[in-house]
Amino acid sequence: xxxxxxxxxxxxxxxRGLAELERHLGEQAPPLPxxxxxxxxxxxxxxxxxxxxxxxxxxxxxxxxxxGDDAPLLVDTAKVRKRRKQARxxxxxxxxxxxxxxxxxxxxxxxxxxxxxxxxxxxxALAWSTAGVQTFAADGAPAWSPSWVFAWLVEPFMSLALxxxxxxxxxxxxxxxxxxxxxxxxIEWLFxxxxxxxxxxxxxxxxxxxxxxxxxxLHILGPVVAVAIVTALPIILAAFTRLDHGTDARSGNPLxxxxxxxxxxxxxxxxxxxxxxxxxxxxxxxxVRHLIAAGQLPAYPSAAAIRRAAxxxxxxxxxxxxALVKEAT
Numbered sequence: 001x002x003x004x005x006x007x008x009x010x011x012x013x014x015x016r017g018l019a020e021l022e023r024h025l026g027e028q029a030p031p032l033p034x035x036x037x038x039x040x041x042x043x044x045x046x047x048x049x050x051x052x053x054x055x056x057x058x059x060x061x062x063x064x065x066x067x068g069d070d071a072p073l074l075v076d077t078a079k080v081r082k083r084r085k086q087a088r089x090x091x092x093x094x095x096x097x098x099x100x101x102x103x104x105x106x107x108x109x110x111x112x113x114x115x116x117x118x119x120x121x122x123x124x125a126l127a128w129s130t131a132g133v134q135t136f137a138a139d140g141a142p143a144w145s146p147s148w149v150f151a152w153l154v155e156p157f158m159s160l161a162l163x164x165x166x167x168x169x170x171x172x173x174x175x176x177x178x179x180x181x182x183x184x185x186x187i188e189w190l191f192x193x194x195x196x197x198x199x200x201x202x203x204x205x206x207x208x209x210x211x212x213x214x215x216x217x218l219h220i221l222g223p224v225v226a227v228a229i230v231t232a233l234p235i236i237l238a239a240f241t242r243l244d245h246g247t248d249a250r251s252g253n254p255l256x257x258x259x260x261x262x263x264x265x266x267x268x269x270x271x272x273x274x275x276x277x278x279x280x281x282x283x284x285x286x287x288v289r290h291l292i293a294a295g296q297l298p299a300y301p302s303a304a305a306i307r308r309a310a311x312x313x314x315x316x317x318x319x320x321x322x323a324l325v326k327e328a329t
Contacts, residue, residue: 095304103245111240115170115233122166122229126159128222132199133158155195162191166230173237188230196223284310285320292324300325 076084096102130152137151165188169179200223201207203216284306291297291309301309301324307317 092304100245107240107243107245111174111237114236115174118229118233118236119163119167119170122226123159123163125222125225125229126155126162126195129195129199129219129226130155130159132202132219132222133195136198136201154198158191158195162188162226162230166233170233170237173234173241178234178238178241192223192227192230195226196220199223280312281316281319281323284312284316285323288320288324300328 097106133155134151137154138148139151141147141151165184169184172179199219200216203212203219205211208215287310288297288301288306292299292301297305297309301321303314303317303321306312306320307314310317310320312320
């Protein structure tokens with residue numbers, strides 16, 4: 001059996017086959033996605049003015065939505081926090097100022113300041129009159145002669161003697177034991193009268209060659225100030241010794257503050273005003289524990305916070321505070 005050989009394809013047949021194959025593959029492949037335009041379709045052909053207005057409208061819508069939120073208004077600014085801190089500090093200082101121990105300390109400090117200022121002023125006043133006393137004591141002696149030199153010592157030794165008496169009365173007056181001695185009072189007035197007379201004598205009318213009221217007042221200024229201080233200082237110290245810094249009528253302790261209450265409303269808890277102190281203290285303590293558990297008070301509240309929250313007296317608030325601290329320890 002004989003076979004017929006297959007003829008070789010010509011170049012045209014190969015080209016036609018490749019073209020058919022490309023066409024067939026092109027029909028079977030999925031369509032390619034369209035390449036998106038770099039510019040939005042809705043903005044194509046629009047001017048920049050329209051685009052700016054569109055952005056402005058979108059921004060306005062966002063701002064309108066955000067303006068309805070009050071959260072920024074609830075945040076304290078730096079100025080508000082500063083004022084709140086200052087107000088809280090002022091309230092605590094006021095509360096501390098009502099404490100009898102603080103009142104006693106303030107009075108003692110003020111008393112020391114006044115006594116020190118009075119003694120300095122008295123010393124300067126007596127030193128001011130030294131020149132006038134030296135002129136009187138020298139009695140026209142030549143400069144640097146023995147009489148002229150010793151005349152400068154007259155006022156200092158009188159002033160030292162006067163300061164001893166005044167200083168002793170001032171010190172004992174600050175200790176609540178003022179000296180009420182007529183003898184010491186006469187000694188003070190004797191020294192002051194001598195100082196005043198020696199300062200004023202050379203400038204009195206009929207004694208001075210040319211009388212001048214200004215020179216007379218200038219030379220008696222020191223003794224007048226000394227008289228005023230010696231007279232006023234015992235009176236001031238006696239007033240300090242009579243100060244009442246607050247005494248508890250129950251204990252008689254001068255450093256125990258008087259009990260006071262905040263203004264109460266009509267719906268206040270009647271347990272606050274119970275006649276039984278123990279029962280009222282237990283009720284307030286239980287109420288404060290409930291407030292601490294509810295988060296309305298800190299774990300260790302101050303007496304002022306307890307007084308405000310429980311609307312009780314300050315003594316009761318301090319007792320509750322101490323009881324809570326004792327329980328914690």
